[in-house]
Ligand SMILES: Nc1ncnc2c1ncn2[C@@H]1O[C@H](COP(=O)(O)OP(=O)(O)OP(=O)(O)O)[C@@H](O)[C@H]1O
């Protein structure tokens with residue numbers, strides 16, 4: 001549902017936990033939520049398209065975006081930059097759409113500073129062994145890169161108490177239902193607060 005102002009939803013969690021898969025499934029359920037496309041200096045994987053999966057940038061292009069204040073947040077993750085272009089997110093929120101960001105933990109904590117009214121959800125794997133098999137099963141990284149991602153994952157999991165919600169991704173459809181419930185509840189809370197605020201303003 002479109003409102004006066006949309007909700008910013010930050011879906012975070014370790015690489016390979018299933019953020020992209022869960023967002024893809026959520027998209028099938030809720031076509032009104034807008035998905036922010038990140039920028040990155042990582043090379044495209046087979047099948048990834050510029051402007052759809054990511055905006056693929058050179059290091060120089062990315063650093064220029066940072067300098068020009070175009071990033072809502074950004075982080076260096078395993079030797080590459082990743083960041084959220086600010087313009088799309090603020091435009092959609094102002095238009096009343098809920099917007100979801102699918103980002104790692106350093107970036108999520110930056111967004112929490114600038115957008116404390118956002119909803120911060122940490123997607124949790126059933127176990128570290130399952131996380132490793134998901135990364136391996138995806139087949140997009142090998143050897144050292146898998147180890148680097150697993151090392152970062154352990155640090156990220158330690159920060160999950162900084163989030164408003166922790167959602168287990170045991171089964172994709174269950175994770176989607178949990179996220180949908182959170183979004184519905186948070187929107188009700190926001191509507192109630194706006195209603196109370198308007199009543200007070202009228203008194
Ligand atoms: N609930 C699940 N059960 C089993 N496999 C899953 C589940 N969710 C996702 N996967 C699988 O795990 C792999 C990683 O998922 P995905 O690419 O969505 O993770 P991600 O968190 O978006 O990763 P990254 O942050 O690196 O982009 C994929 O092969 C996906 O099919």
Ligand SMILES: Nc1nc2c(ncn2[C@@H]2O[C@H](COP(=O)(O)O)[C@@H](O)[C@H]2O)c(=O)[nH]1
Pocket residue numbers: 013014015019038039042073074075077082083084102103104105106107108
């Ligand atoms: N801080 C940000 N992190 C992001 C963003 N877009 C994606 N990511 C995260 O980076 C890692 C690696 O992604 P991969 O596509 O190379 O597997 C993963 O945790 C993503 O969620 C972003 O805009 N900002």
